[in-house]
Amino acid sequence: MFPTDFELYKPFFVTGLALGGVYALSGVGIVVLYRATGVLNLAFGAIGAMGALISWTLINHTSFPDWASYLACIVFGGLVTFAYGVIFGPPLADRDPLVKAAGTLGLTLILLGLMSYLWPPFGRTMLLPTSNYSYHVGFAGVDVTQTQIIGLAFGVLVTFLVGAFLRFTKLGTAMRALADDREITSTLGVPVRRVEAAAWLGSGLIAGAAGLLLSDLVGLDAVNLTFLVISSLAAALIARLRSLVATMVAGLAVGLCTALLTPILFWPNASFPVAKYQYASPFVIAIVALLFLARRRVVTVARTEG
Amino acid sequence: MGFRKVAVALALLGALLATAAIATGASGDSTAAPVGSGKQTKTNSVCGLGTGKKATGAVIKLGAIATKQPGTDFTDIPNMAKAYFDCVNNNGGIFGRRIQYFIETEQTDPGQIAALGKKLAESTKVVGMVGNTSIIECAINHKYWEAKGFYVIASGIAPECYGKTTNYSSVNMGPRYSSDGAVQYVIRKGVNKIVFDQSNVPGTGYIKAGPIAIAKAAKVPIVTFEDTVPIQDANSVALKLVQAAGKNGGVVLNFTPDQALLILQAAQKQGIADDVKAWGCSTPCNSDFVAAALGTVWDGKFGVNAELSLPSKPAPDSKLYRQVAAKAKLAFGLGSFSQMGFVEARVAVAALLNMKPPYTAKRVNQAFVGVTNFHTDILCNPWYFGKIAYHIPNNVDLTVTPNKGKMVIAEKCFKISAADPDIAKVRVIEKANPQLTKGKAYPLQG
Numbered sequence: 001m002f003p004t005d006f007e008l009y010k011p012f013f014v015t016g017l018a019l020g021g022v023y024a025l026s027g028v029g030i031v032v033l034y035r036a037t038g039v040l041n042l043a044f045g046a047i048g049a050m051g052a053l054i055s056w057t058l059i060n061h062t063s064f065p066d067w068a069s070y071l072a073c074i075v076f077g078g079l080v081t082f083a084y085g086v087i088f089g090p091p092l093a094d095r096d097p098l099v100k101a102a103g104t105l106g107l108t109l110i111l112l113g114l115m116s117y118l119w120p121p122f123g124r125t126m127l128l129p130t131s132n133y134s135y136h137v138g139f140a141g142v143d144v145t146q147t148q149i150i151g152l153a154f155g156v157l158v159t160f161l162v163g164a165f166l167r168f169t170k171l172g173t174a175m176r177a178l179a180d181d182r183e184i185t186s187t188l189g190v191p192v193r194r195v196e197a198a199a200w201l202g203s204g205l206i207a208g209a210a211g212l213l214l215s216d217l218v219g220l221d222a223v224n225l226t227f228l229v230i231s232s233l234a235a236a237l238i239a240r241l242r243s244l245v246a247t248m249v250a251g252l253a254v255g256l257c258t259a260l261l262t263p264i265l266f267w268p269n270a271s272f273p274v275a276k277y278q279y280a281s282p283f284v285i286a287i288v289a290l291l292f293l294a295r296r297r298v299v300t301v302a303r304t305e306g
Numbered sequence: 307m308g309f310r311k312v313a314v315a316l317a318l319l320g321a322l323l324a325t326a327a328i329a330t331g332a333s334g335d336s337t338a339a340p341v342g343s344g345k346q347t348k349t350n351s352v353c354g355l356g357t358g359k360k361a362t363g364a365v366i367k368l369g370a371i372a373t374k375q376p377g378t379d380f381t382d383i384p385n386m387a388k389a390y391f392d393c394v395n396n397n398g399g400i401f402g403r404r405i406q407y408f409i410e411t412e413q414t415d416p417g418q419i420a421a422l423g424k425k426l427a428e429s430t431k432v433v434g435m436v437g438n439t440s441i442i443e444c445a446i447n448h449k450y451w452e453a454k455g456f457y458v459i460a461s462g463i464a465p466e467c468y469g470k471t472t473n474y475s476s477v478n479m480g481p482r483y484s485s486d487g488a489v490q491y492v493i494r495k496g497v498n499k500i501v502f503d504q505s506n507v508p509g510t511g512y513i514k515a516g517p518i519a520i521a522k523a524a525k526v527p528i529v530t531f532e533d534t535v536p537i538q539d540a541n542s543v544a545l546k547l548v549q550a551a552g553k554n555g556g557v558v559l560n561f562t563p564d565q566a567l568l569i570l571q572a573a574q575k576q577g578i579a580d581d582v583k584a585w586g587c588s589t590p591c592n593s594d595f596v597a598a599a600l601g602t603v604w605d606g607k608f609g610v611n612a613e614l615s616l617p618s619k620p621a622p623d624s625k626l627y628r629q630v631a632a633k634a635k636l637a638f639g640l641g642s643f644s645q646m647g648f649v650e651a652r653v654a655v656a657a658l659l660n661m662k663p664p665y666t667a668k669r670v671n672q673a674f675v676g677v678t679n680f681h682t683d684i685l686c687n688p689w690y691f692g693k694i695a696y697h698i699p700n701n702v703d704l705t706v707t708p709n710k711g712k713m714v715i716a717e718k719c720f721k722i723s724a725a726d727p728d729i730a731k732v733r734v735i736e737k738a739n740p741q742l743t744k745g746k747a748y749p750l751q752g
Contacts, residue, residue, distance in 0.1 A: 018541055221536055262542040
């Protein structure tokens with residue numbers, strides 16, 4: 001029987017927003033780079049994961065101050081993404097978007113291999129200091145940590161800051177122009193490579209920051225963090241890789257939807273309840289949304305002979 | 307621009323090398339003190355013969371197959387076995403012969419597992435299998451090992467590792483019987499409902515049959531769940547379990563340590579850890595890594611079924627285990643997984659030292675199956691192989707709980723309930739074959 005008791009769902013609104021914040025954060029990071037360079041960066045999760053592992057190592061095995069270790073994660077994200085963009089961006093600039101995306105998949109696999117070699121899986125946890133402080137949400141009867149709030153706020157902040165940057169600054173306008181047509185932008189005198197490098201660096205810094213937050217929110221697992229990008233892609237696709245605000249909203253919606261399916265444990269039946277397929281929901285939502293957005297009116301054209 | 311590219315490439319390479327250096331430095335171990343040498347006595351355990359001299363003779367090849375995939379990594383077991391074999395090789399080996407150990411990893415692909423078994427037996431030409439720990443290896447390869455006359459000293463998971471075949475004997479009791487023990491713990495805590503959650507991997511039906519039988523015998527309602535690993539949304543999983551259990555209920559987890567930890571930390575962060583009466587977990591949670599990561603909030607609140615003793619136990623085998631583990635490449639550090647590898651390797655070495663050459667597959671496996679009444683302070687009861695129909699030699703265990711970052715004993719050795727029909731069968735076999743656990747202890751050095 002379908003559970004209709006609203007009390008059952010209340011706490012999942014909170015966990016759903018927290019999960020949605022995670023999807024939104026990753027999704028926005030992906031769309032930022034896509035809007036600026038036309039590259040779908042599938043290595044977004046792997047870069048953040050490796051940064052978080054470096055940070056974890058510095059905290060647990062060196063005398064590095066914690067703040068410097070966290071900073072190392074963000075800097076690593078920026079440097080690796082920047083280096084990839086500077087080296088592989090120009091040669092791939094004229095290629096099909098699919099080829100560009102496949103290039104970042106190569107980076108993903110390299111980083112994943114390195115992480116497997118340097119940090120054999122499991123046995124690590126990242127607990128940011130902000131996770132020691134929590135607030136009780138009376139409505140849902142659960143606590144939320146500061147990290148969860150920061151994760152959500154960071155996604156929102158990045159969305160609006162990057163949106164404003166792309167819209168109102170000269171560099172942002174150049175980035176948007178680049179994504180639309182690299183050749184024409186170049187002929188207009190825009191320093192194409194410098195602008196692209198800035199976009200890669202910015203996206204990398206977001207990847208590093210997101211990796212740090214996600215290592216606490218989702219768990220410090222290289223594979224999990226790397227492939228989290230796939231669920232986040234659903235949010236980006238719903239927004240058609242265009243609107244940052246739509247990506248954020250879609251991320252939150254996907255997170256909420258996934259979490260709210262959790263208590264549906266025995267419907268339509270106990271063997272195959274809806275809850276069992278909750279992690280497929282981002283893709284189901286993305287497919288439905290894309291089909292809806294791609295709908296076309298049927299136009300009938302008739303030709304009169306004679 | 308060419309120079310720029312080179313400079314950037316060099317910078318990237320430098321960053322990656324620095325990362326490698328950090329990570330390698332972190333996992334490195336500069337201590338090189340010889341371990342495992344000396345005289346084997348009741349108060350001192352040594353590696354094999356304990357001569358302190360490196361074996362240089364012909365090799366005796368042994369093999370292992372372990373699962374290693376996202377969300378499930380059992381390689382600590384063969385990695386620890388390897389560390390013990392290395393220690394034995396550094397202490398006279400098997401009367402001068404060296405043990406060469408081949409570890410293969412698999413990703414729950416039946417074809418791959420079958421191929422690995424054949425590769426080890428027919429190409430690598432191992433003469434024995436020690437340390438197998440896989441979700442489905444027993445189910446896939448047991449007929450092959452039977453046909454080859456191999457008796458596998460393993461850490462079992464699938465039912466074929468215990469009751470449905472005779473040529474495996476495991477040092478652990480596996481997820482089903484360990485979950486039984488965890489369920490017994492929460493029942494003793496007085497819960498009025500049990501929620502049992504496990505990772506969604508092959509064999510969940512077999513595993514949950516035990517807890518269901520035990521809860522039914524105790525007349526406590528039980529609800530079971532399977533969650534996909536790696537867990538993406540631990541908060542929702544924790545909430546689901548707590549909601550399902552209710553205020554006077556108990557939650558029992560059967561996951562690898564990292565995944566269980568995610569759920570427990572999620573419950574802690576959401577402030578719902580106290581919303582149930584008791585939390586339990588099967589053996590994988592018995593790790594100081596879990597205790598340290600959980601902090602003191604869970605001290606005394608979380609009971610972990612321990613199929614093996616505490617890694618910190620002040621006893622000779624446990625002391626040697628800790629010394630050898632310091633040389634091993636372990637993902638989870640000291641804990642049940644590495645203890646299993648240690649005991650399996652120790653049993654295999656004792657069997658090899660108690661047989662006469664030549665070390666052919668046939669003779670080595672006869673030696674393995676001949677091990678009975680093997681004493682170690684890492685297990686509650688003596689371990690055995692023997693030619694019997696059911697092999698669950700580890701059916702008495704204890705409960706541990708976190709305390710200031712370490713696991714401590716919460717309940718001393720207790721029998722896994724014979725309400726589980728598999729355990730009932732084993733008790734009958736043990737009664738009919740007293741030599742399995744009674745009489746003269748199996749000699750360690752021949």
